[in-house]
Amino acid sequence: MIGRLNHVAIAVPDLEAAAASYRDTLGAVVSEPLAQPDHGVTVVFVELPNTKIELLHPLGEESPIANFLQKSPSGGIHHICYEVDDIHAAREHLTEQGARVLGDGEPKIGAHGKPVLFLHPKDFFGTLIELERV
Numbered sequence: 001m002i003g004r005l006n007h008v009a010i011a012v013p014d015l016e017a018a019a020a021s022y023r024d025t026l027g028a029v030v031s032e033p034l035a036q037p038d039h040g041v042t043v044v045f046v047e048l049p050n051t052k053i054e055l056l057h058p059l060g061e062e063s064p065i066a067n068f069l070q071k072s073p074s075g076g077i078h079h080i081c082y083e084v085d086d087i088h089a090a091r092e093h094l095t096e097q098g099a100r101v102l103g104d105g106e107p108k109i110g111a112h113g114k115p116v117l118f119l120h121p122k123d124f125f126g127t128l129i130e131l132e133r134v
């Protein structure tokens with residue numbers, strides 16, 4: 001079911017500083033900040049030859065990553081995103097298997113304009129998983 005690794009997300013306390021570090025210190029190609037109000041984050045994408053790094057910062061009062069940064073003020077790896085061909089079939093399979101799909105269970109359009117779902121970190125060895133339809 002899961003396919004390619006689409007991105008690894010890092011929550012950061014200062015998005016500009018993190019983007020500059022990836023651009024200037026690590027010499028990577030970095031996007032401009034993209035506000036994603038539906039998801040409560042602003043994101044920057046770091047383009048790599050074989051995948052992407054998503055730098056995340058809270059946006060708005062209800063950001064789902066606010067607690068994460070409170071617990072880890074210097075930031076940290078927040079989630080990994082795998083690609084799936086059929087996100088509804090994936091959701092059915094995961095639910096049958098007893099995995100918790102977060103939110104109302106309906107896919108939302110993510111930063112790449114594709115539907116995404118999130119799976120509870122406690123069901124996958126302390127790792128928040130995002131699924132993005134290819």
Ligand SMILES: CC[C@H](C(=O)O)C(=O)SCCNC(=O)CCNC(=O)[C@H](O)C(C)(C)COP(=O)(O)OP(=O)(O)OC[C@H]1O[C@@H](n2cnc3c(N)ncnc32)[C@H](O)[C@@H]1OP(=O)(O)O
Nearest residue numbers: 036039064065067068078102110111112118121126127128
């Ligand atoms: C623009 C879209 C973009 C894209 O790629 O397209 C994105 O990726 S948007 C990314 C931001 N959105 C989300 O993360 C949505 C899914 N996340 C959530 O619903 C919450 O973050 C949730 C439920 C995973 C955690 O919420 P919160 O931290 O407020 O809850 P708790 O403090 O009660 O945490 C419960 C439990 O889980 C542990 N936890 C929390 N976050 C993570 C994490 N990222 N990785 C691993 N573990 C995590 C937390 O420590 C608690 O554990 P406990 O042992 O009970 O203390």
Ligand SMILES: [Co+2]
Nearest residue numbers: 009054081130
């Ligand atoms: Co993501």
